Amino acid sequence: MPDARVSPLLETSALTKEFRGFRAVSEVDLAVEQGTVHALVGPNGAGKTTLFNLLTGFLTPTSGTIRFDGRDITGQQPEQIAHLGVARSFQITSLFDQMSVVDHVELALASPTGLGYRFWRSAGQMRRFRERAMALLGEVGLADRAGAYAGSLAYGQKRALELALALALDPKLLLLDEPTAGMGLEDVDRTIALVKKVSAGRTVVFVDHNMHVVGSLADTVTVLQSGKVLAQGTYDQVRTDERVVTAYLGQAG
Amino acid sequence: MSAQLEQRVDVELPTEPSAVGRRPVVRWAMLVVGLIVTLALPWFVYPPVAMDIAAWALFAISVDLLLGYTGLLSFGHAAFWGTSAYTTGLIAINSGLPFPVAILGGAVVAMLLAVPIGYLSVRRTGIYFAMVTLAFAQMIYFIANQWRSVTGGENGLQGIPKNLGGLTDLVNSDSFYFYYAALPIILIGVFIAWRTVNSPFGRVLVAIRDNPARARALGYDVERYKIMAFVLSAGLAGLAGGVFAVSHGFASLQELIWTTSGKVVLITVLGGIGTLWGPVLGAALVVSLEDQLASSGFNGTGIITGAIFVVIVLAFRHGIWGTARNGINAWLRKRRQGARSD
Ligand SMILES: Nc1ncnc2c1ncn2[C@@H]1O[C@H](COP(=O)(O)OP(=O)(O)O)[C@@H](O)[C@H]1O
Ligand SMILES: [Mg+2]
Numbered sequence: 001m002p003d004a005r006v007s008p009l010l011e012t013s014a015l016t017k018e019f020r021g022f023r024a025v026s027e028v029d030l031a032v033e034q035g036t037v038h039a040l041v042g043p044n045g046a047g048k049t050t051l052f053n054l055l056t057g058f059l060t061p062t063s064g065t066i067r068f069d070g071r072d073i074t075g076q077q078p079e080q081i082a083h084l085g086v087a088r089s090f091q092i093t094s095l096f097d098q099m100s101v102v103d104h105v106e107l108a109l110a111s112p113t114g115l116g117y118r119f120w121r122s123a124g125q126m127r128r129f130r131e132r133a134m135a136l137l138g139e140v141g142l143a144d145r146a147g148a149y150a151g152s153l154a155y156g157q158k159r160a161l162e163l164a165l166a167l168a169l170d171p172k173l174l175l176l177d178e179p180t181a182g183m184g185l186e187d188v189d190r191t192i193a194l195v196k197k198v199s200a201g202r203t204v205v206f207v208d209h210n211m212h213v214v215g216s217l218a219d220t221v222t223v224l225q226s227g228k229v230l231a232q233g234t235y236d237q238v239r240t241d242e243r244v245v246t247a248y249l250g251q252a253g
Numbered sequence: 254m255s256a257q258l259e260q261r262v263d264v265e266l267p268t269e270p271s272a273v274g275r276r277p278v279v280r281w282a283m284l285v286v287g288l289i290v291t292l293a294l295p296w297f298v299y300p301p302v303a304m305d306i307a308a309w310a311l312f313a314i315s316v317d318l319l320l321g322y323t324g325l326l327s328f329g330h331a332a333f334w335g336t337s338a339y340t341t342g343l344i345a346i347n348s349g350l351p352f353p354v355a356i357l358g359g360a361v362v363a364m365l366l367a368v369p370i371g372y373l374s375v376r377r378t379g380i381y382f383a384m385v386t387l388a389f390a391q392m393i394y395f396i397a398n399q400w401r402s403v404t405g406g407e408n409g410l411q412g413i414p415k416n417l418g419g420l421t422d423l424v425n426s427d428s429f430y431f432y433y434a435a436l437p438i439i440l441i442g443v444f445i446a447w448r449t450v451n452s453p454f455g456r457v458l459v460a461i462r463d464n465p466a467r468a469r470a471l472g473y474d475v476e477r478y479k480i481m482a483f484v485l486s487a488g489l490a491g492l493a494g495g496v497f498a499v500s501h502g503f504a505s506l507q508e509l510i511w512t513t514s515g516k517v518v519l520i521t522v523l524g525g526i527g528t529l530w531g532p533v534l535g536a537a538l539v540v541s542l543e544d545q546l547a548s549s550g551f552n553g554t555g556i557i558t559g560a561i562f563v564v565i566v567l568a569f570r571h572g573i574w575g576t577a578r579n580g581i582n583a584w585l586r587k588r589r590q591g592a593r594s595d
Binding site for chain 1: 451460464469471474
């Protein structure tokens, strides 16, 4: 990767989002280098999910720009950004309740092929993705629930399916919004191991409140507070940063 | 026991909890029964009424493709049914071509009309989508009403011929024969709808219906899919409207008025959305009921069907078909459990 050091895979400059005058994301400069794992932390309401929505085109920035993989993607539609190689998982589990688990993954795998437009073909065509779908479900530990409706999954399993869907798109940039929220210890460790595995050769940005997860995975960390970047650096730098310590002690009390 | 269950899950993916309409045997049985009833219909029902049932069934299926499978409530589908009725009539009158060709022409024009209307309305969702489609349909109604030289204004378009090459005399002699001549067009329409909802495209539509944001995050261009579904649906409504116009021998403003859009939504919801069978059942019930009421000299048909609609929708949220299916499934499950505990 010759140009990895030349320019970051993802770069925002002065990215701002206002909701009726309220600044949820304020002048955020973020640079994520190719092949790194980046954590986004901060208290609830800091603007992390809003930032993800801006990066994936679900919200249009009030001002500022987003560059991904050498091009300006500011204002592009979510499906366009997905095709460029950005996949996300949602903080609030967001699935198709009436669809089986394996159908979810097949639908994600079919997305870049254009098979979805073939209204004259049999839905059985989707089975060509079955093998790959089952392999992905195996990776996230859901192989034995492949036939179940997504609506019937336990919470942690829904999170795992979110991850499988994002992985199915084989993205250059993987955005995970609280992938371990609500998981038991065992599932948290499995998710850490899984993210570690899939982050080889990939760039990952994730939000998590669990400092064990952040410490195990993140090369670099950005701390957001009230929509602004409070601190940025390696996990150890950020952890000992005075402003961060103050902010966290301040709110922990 | 549980290991056994899990293994079965692996073998027959995906497991669907609904037995009716899912197990291949049941599906084929329903299809055969449906075909026999359709073919036998003009023996039991006055043939023009049988033809009306078939046409309205396809019209309602076209609405179900949007409402039941894509999550879009079109309140302006009379625009496509009516535009095709007029176009079919104009082609048949002016060219003398066989009526299936005229109907095909009507359906194509309905689809062309659906491109700009779909493009401009799919950005809206829910009630706003319904309102935008209604507004466009009212515009088409207005144009047809004003453009007397072509549409005949309030008099409608009279004398649409039933041309069919060497069979013209036969299909003109008796509406019984016309039913069988026109039925293949309806069946082709139903087949297209069935193929569509059981295709990869149909899978994406259901995904869009259930969670559009997620579908977009997976890279699906939701607006484009909705426009495609809208245009396909308009084509089916067009086929139905064309058959209706040729069957009656005229096209009138009645075909374009908003109550026609309302009636087809009523039929669809009454029968049960998201099933394809539901709209067929709804059409059979509403059209034959209206015929009964009309032939008994009763004037308040709209009030009666409206009242029945309200009662059924309140009592059976999933429509007649959906409610019956859920009932049968519950009964099957119970019976199976009973058999196991014996
Ligand atoms: N669509 C919206 N409209 C108005 N306010 C919003 C909207 N989305 C988020 N916000 C507000 O923006 C702030 C940041 O929210 P969010 O990005 O969800 O925070 P986080 O993910 O860091 O917990 C919150 O105060 C939230 O209430
Ligand atoms: Mg959040």
